[in-house]
Amino acid sequence: MSTPTSNGKAPLSTPPSKPVDILQTQPSLLYSNLHPILLLSILLFSFKTLVRDPVNTLLGLAPTVTILQALYCVLCLPSTNQAPAPPQKPGQKKKQAKPAQDAWAKAVPAFLSLLLTLFLSTPILYITLILFGAPLTTHQPHTILLALHFALLTTPQLYYAHGLEAQAWYKIVSLQLPVDELVGMSLGACMGAWVGAIPIPLDWDREWQKWPVTIVAGMYGGAVVGKFVGGYVCRGWRIKLS
């Protein structure tokens, strides 16, 4: 676990932040509810092939999940102000922004979030998975793809909503953000992946006990449950660690 923050002696205490609100437009509400269903159903539909051939299945699913996550960011989430925004001309005024420009203003941060997910989160989460006990000398493509899916489920929405700012990520890593959909989904995926490791050592001799099927299943299930719990049940809660 490392924090993508800039070095320095900046004080870390800042006023408490608020939970992220979903955009209140018709399409965003619709997609916000559709999103977990889609995530679960692609896993359910491809479960058999996942058991048979994990590497190719995970590889094949990755673009779909990427699109689902990108749509979620663009349609449902408010973009962060601090996010590396598209170069805007100083004279341009926001009021006059046309729908096309508005879409552009959303698509670029979403794209950047996905880039960061691919090139920053995936390696970091790969290392994390190894540290948490994923095989190092064998199953490398499995674990790399697992890290990719893990990153896709947990981080694009956080990059999109909170940007790359040190303060925000310090809060994310130390679990100081108030609980909302995004935090719930990310934490849920982490816990699901962790819980997914339980059946592996059991002597049931089932095909699906092999690496990394149960972790993937736990991750997706955890993300969906976490999103629901974070968005509805525990919204606004603060995680206590004392």
Place this chain on the structure above:
Amino acid sequence: MSCPRSLRLAALSLSNILLPIAVLVFATGFFPYKPFLPGLARFEDVGELRGGKEELGEKGGGPRVGAGGARRGQEEAVFDRVVFMVVDALRSDFVYGEGSGFGFTQSLIRSGAAIPFTAHATPPTVTMPRVKALTTGSVPSFLDLILNFAESDTSSSLSAQDTWLAQILAANGSIVFYGDDTWLKLFPPSPEGQPFFKRSDGTSSFFVSDFTEVDNNVTRHVPDELARSDWNAMVLHYLGLDHIGHKTGPQGPNMLPKQREMDGIIKMIYEAMEGYEHHETTLLVLAGDHGMNAGGNHGGSGPGETEPALLFASPVFKAMEKRQYECPTLPKEGTEFHYYSKVEQSDLVPALAAMMGMPVSKNSLGVLLPELTGLWKGERRVQLLLQNAKQLLHIVRAKYGGERFDRDAESHAKAMEEGDGGCRGPEGDEEKLIHGWGEVLYWLAQERGLENDQLLEEALYRFLKLAQETMSDTASSYDIPRMVTGMAVAGAALVFAVISSPSLWPPGIAGMSFTLICLLYGVMMFASSYVEEEQHFWYWLTPVWVSILIAKSLRNRSDMTSAWRTAAAGAILLCSHRLAVRWNQTGQKHAGEPDIVHAIFPEHHMLMWLLILLTYIMNGYFIHTRTFAGLLIPELTAFADVSLIVLATVFKLNFTQADAPELVQGLALKLREWSEPFSLVVQARAAFATMAVTGAGVVVLAIRQARGKSGQKAKAAQTSIALTERLSHLLTLFLMTQTRAPNVPLFLALETQKSALGWLLSTQSSSSKEKATKPRTSAVEAATSVLLLSHTYYFCMGGSNSISSIDLSNAYNGVADYNIAAVGLLLFSSNWAGPIWWCSAAVLLCTQRPAIASRKETAGAEKDRDWVMVEREKLQEDAKAIAKQANEQPASEDPHAGAWFVYVASMTAFVATSLLAVMAACTALRTHLFIWTVFSPKYLYALAWSLGWHLVVNVGFGSLLYQLCSIA
């Protein structure tokens, strides 16, 4: 929710007193009681078995077995000499399978001169209980395993028991013995000084790296002994094959040559049997005491461990009518090691007795092997079976009460006589046995004749098998009320432990995690695969707990620098954890798969020794700068330090050369030559003595220094180091001596993890005074961390829940003659080195104190120094200050005094939960297939964890260390 302190102390003490009581009460109910019949069996015993028997016999046409049995037994003996050759860990496929080295033996099987069996060895599959089974015919239980380690020389002996060897001596025979000195311990000289064996030469199985000497030492006596005729039994016990198994596994490069060597000895003996006149009626028995698993180890009942070969050979068998045996052959379908008939190891005893014309040993549960009955004609065969049945009947009657059993059996026979048919499906073991014996009585009373004899034989076999099964089946002899009582006591211990915890509500994250660990662990005990693979549980929990600590620690950091430190500490903890986890592959499912110790170190032994050296140098550095700090003049300090480290390192090197030469490979030849004149025992004693003297010296000097400086407390707190910290580095050195060489570098990981953990657990408070008086470390957090890491290191050092993973190699360091207390201590400290180390680390963590603002500045000033070192220094200063404070202030007001109390209370709660869960699992699953293979070994381990690690190490040793903190 806080009781007065004295009440909580009482509850905690009571809880810890209840723990051993629970363990013992449950053990007496769980480990079955076996009726034991004293004295030697005589033919008369089976003759005068029952008053009514003679009448029944006469009706059938004269007594079948009577007082004249002894004479007739000896007259009708088929053999008068036996060569009993035990090859340790001789698994069935080594002899009977394809690609075996036993070419000559296989030709004997094909020619009909040898009768092959696969003998079932009941767990524990370690040598001493197996030798007991092979000689007495009884089934030693897991209780014998504890006794195996705990027995003094006299109580373990079989001299008071009835064995086939004792029967040979009773018939004025004599026995010679060569091989594993376990036999010499089991059969010591009589109190009058009369040796049990006429001639003997024992070899010790001290170093498993010895593949050749142990066996040559036996073989060199064999030709001489074969030429002589003054013995009736020659026992040979070869150890080399077992050693090869332990070192390189069953597929090792030395395995096949060793099998050929053993085959050559069989050839030599067999040819002597054909050549010498006095060997005309000599029997050769080849037996493995147990098998080995895929990793070459044994102890439990994994595949292969319980399936040794058993083979009878003599030219006499060629004339016996029997089936033809193919050899080499394949195991029975669906099995790996089940060749030919599978029999019990105890069946050897009645077979030997019958063939040599002796009474069957009293406590034998063996059944005369049907494959061998071709040696006798009809009438004699019935007599032998009857002799066997009556001997077993003695044991049955001892268990169920003689009078009633006889009466019921007779009435059953009467009922059959009256044409009742008798049986309405007997229920329960006792009733089945009564019916079985009743049938025998019925057929005994019938007219003799070919057909009736046949039916009598069948009835006898039915009874024999049933009696064997029932009497070896331990399920029938559980004492459920006692087991339930044990559980109730453990439950009470848990309740008291919970009551003693000072702050239960509201539960913090640490308290919830600790409770969750306890609950999950309890549930896990019911899944056999998780008991076998327990390491996954700890490996799986530890990183998550570390992550929680990181997140929590990040919140408490007010500036970027310390936030980065937290991240670094977390990374160190996680990386060390991941590395340690791969150090030794453990568990059952993936046993023998590559790991650092077995795949990397044999090829890169230089790397290993560099790491080991680095570890010793690190320890020497700490001893120099911490243990001796401010106590002695520098010259003396350097001298003491160097002698400590050199003695320990030289011993480690020489011990490894003897124990695992493949890891030394001619390294440091000069050093080894120089230390050659001193035996390993002397070297170990020198190392231990230096440590003990240093420890005592440090205690005395530190206390004196503390007394002298008591006036200037503040200054002392800044410059000196707590006594606990001083001693902890000596403890590390001791534990390193007790650890196998490849595991020594793990102490590097231990030290770094402790420092990192110290940082994560410390709460940095800004500067306010009220925070400074709060304990720096949450004791529950410390307890959770130490619990996780203790178990992690237990497993990553190669430990498991299987008996076969107990490492005996360091149990005899510096012990010349068997000394139960010393061996027990050394055995425990070598197998629990990691958990013991963490206990002393827990004391240091519990005496940490909050960093106050001024400290933070010092830390900033020393920025270029390793932050870990800075942290470490702070830690010790605090420890002393806290302990002092604890001593001076009234207990009720001092927040730190409770830290160790909370730690012990938490550990007690965990141990009580785990004991309760293991007991409940053993009770609920007592008829489970795996009860003797998985759950009872787990119970023994739970016993070791709770009594050894918790009571002795945590409660005893840890509390002592904690007290030392306040003295100096």
